[in-house]
Amino acid sequence: MVHYKLIYFNLRGRAELARLVLQHQEIVFEDFRFEREEWPKYKAGTPFGQVPVLEVDGKPLAQSNTIARYLARQHGLAGQNDWEQSQADMYVDCIHDLIGGTRPIIYETDKDKQKEMFQKFLQDVVNPHLQKVEQQLIKNGSGFLVGKSITWADLAYYSFFSPMMERLGEAILDSTPHLKKLVAHVGNIPQIKKYVETRPKTAL
Amino acid sequence: MYCKTPWRSGFNRLKGQKAGRSRHTIRILQTDLHCSNMPVYKLRYFNNPRRGRAELARLILHQAGVEFEDIRFPHSEWPAIKPSTPFGQVPVLEVDGQVLAQSNTIARYLARKYGLAGKNDWEQALADMYADNINDLLNAAVPPFMEKDPVKQKEMYEKFMAETIANHVVLIEKQLKKNNTGYLVGNDLTWADLAYYAYFSDFLEVKFGSAFLKDAPLLKALIDRVKALPNIKKWTEFRNSKYPEEN
Numbered sequence: 001m002v003h004y005k006l007i008y009f010n011l012r013g014r015a016e017l018a019r020l021v022l023q024h025q026e027i028v029f030e031d032f033r034f035e036r037e038e039w040p041k042y043k044a045g046t047p048f049g050q051v052p053v054l055e056v057d058g059k060p061l062a063q064s065n066t067i068a069r070y071l072a073r074q075h076g077l078a079g080q081n082d083w084e085q086s087q088a089d090m091y092v093d094c095i096h097d098l099i100g101g102t103r104p105i106i107y108e109t110d111k112d113k114q115k116e117m118f119q120k121f122l123q124d125v126v127n128p129h130l131q132k133v134e135q136q137l138i139k140n141g142s143g144f145l146v147g148k149s150i151t152w153a154d155l156a157y158y159s160f161f162s163p164m165m166e167r168l169g170e171a172i173l174d175s176t177p178h179l180k181k182l183v184a185h186v187g188n189i190p191q192i193k194k195y196v197e198t199r200p201k202t203a204l
Numbered sequence: 205m206y207c208k209t210p211w212r213s214g215f216n217r218l219k220g221q222k223a224g225r226s227r228h229t230i231r232i233l234q235t236d237l238h239c240s241n242m243p244v245y246k247l248r249y250f251n252n253p254r255r256g257r258a259e260l261a262r263l264i265l266h267q268a269g270v271e272f273e274d275i276r277f278p279h280s281e282w283p284a285i286k287p288s289t290p291f292g293q294v295p296v297l298e299v300d301g302q303v304l305a306q307s308n309t310i311a312r313y314l315a316r317k318y319g320l321a322g323k324n325d326w327e328q329a330l331a332d333m334y335a336d337n338i339n340d341l342l343n344a345a346v347p348p349f350m351e352k353d354p355v356k357q358k359e360m361y362e363k364f365m366a367e368t369i370a371n372h373v374v375l376i377e378k379q380l381k382k383n384n385t386g387y388l389v390g391n392d393l394t395w396a397d398l399a400y401y402a403y404f405s406d407f408l409e410v411k412f413g414s415a416f417l418k419d420a421p422l423l424k425a426l427i428d429r430v431k432a433l434p435n436i437k438k439w440t441e442f443r444n445s446k447y448p449e450e451n
Contacts, residue, residue, distance in 0.1 A: 090305050
């Protein structure tokens with residue numbers, strides 16, 4: 001049995017997609033979390049001075065999407081063939097871009113300014129993307145983003161939009177009912193639901 | 205299993221084109237000898253920046269000797285093309301008419317198909333990791349690139365080189381030493397090496413010179429090795445003369 005140790009801050013952040021992949025497939029792993037003050041202690045031991053890092057039988061793998069993709073491919077959540085795997089990669093890259101777009105907003109300390117920035121981000125970046133994704137979902141016809149069954153791409157959209165809905169209101173997905181249904185579906189999967197209810201409660 | 209037809213006839217055709225064609229969509233067409241068991245690839249991107257987020261896919265295709273239509277369109281055509289893309293962005297890769305978006309996804313798909321991705325799941329993951337590093341570095345270069353005030357821009361680039369780049373060079377040199385094969389992953393060329401070449405040589409070395417590599421002999425050797433690969437050399441010489449570097 002391979003030993004996985006996922007190393008990250010005590011946050012959801014960039015490690016949550018990997019955690020969701022592992023939880024969905026019910027794979028046992030060491031969910032190693034440290035507080036921000038402890039970071040200097042661990043930084044030098046990482047390949048590129050960043051986390052998350054996944055140790056696979058002690059061998060380190062860095063970069064959040066690479067880690068999640070590796071786990072998805074090893075454990076049947078990546079897509080049924082090369083083309084589907086690439087489609088899933090593509091969707092996860094889109095989420096990666098959206099996460100990047102939220103960085104400056106998340107760290108804005110003026111709450112009024114932050115609210116304004118979120119509204120602009122929703123309007124200029126998220127909504128156009130949502131419309132495109134909704135079209136792709138309808139075209140795919142299975143309720144999932146890729147192929148006929150769940151992939152890590154669906155988990156990535158859940159991972160991003162579920163906290164977004166908590167923060168900005170469920171109505172943000174009202175114009176994209178298929179995506180809203182998909183996010184709700186993922187949230188109701190028993191092992192995901194149980195994990196979300198019991199995971200550490202963190203701001204990010 | 206893929207055609208060895210030379211793409212030379214494609215660029216001979218291009219050499220014959222008149223000056224001023226750069227305003228119009230330029231296509232490097234497939235040769236007349238089309239192999240029916242080969243997918244038809246069309247890579248679409250802006251003609252300015254000419255390399256940008258599409259260049260890694262081009263390097264992979266050229267290194268693998270795979271024919272493709274290298275479509276570069278002017279910004280004036282973008283409003284007409286944008287709605288046909290999956291997410292309103294380029295590059296996109298059409299594979300027998302089906303469309304794939306996102307530059308690294310496109311590059312990974314091609315690398316895996318043509319033996320440039322790594323020899324097993326672990327190596328493929330390592331190559332993905334290095335490509336993600338480059339993606340982060342590309343994003344990190346955007347703020348100084350976009351800065352309009354030349355004095356502030358110079359300052360931002362200097363900080364970028366002295367901190368972001370210098371720090372990464374130290375870490376990558378360590379990884380190269382640890383792997384000890386001259387390549388980033390395993391003992392052979394992968395798209396990770398092409399990604400590092402594209403960023404560190406084609407972008408940084410061209411823009412800032414080689415001083416930042418003075419304490420990184422293994423990284424310097426890697427990018428020189430990639431630069432000298434026959435298919436890469438042929439492509440970059442052609443590309444540099446046809447599409448001169450634009451800062």
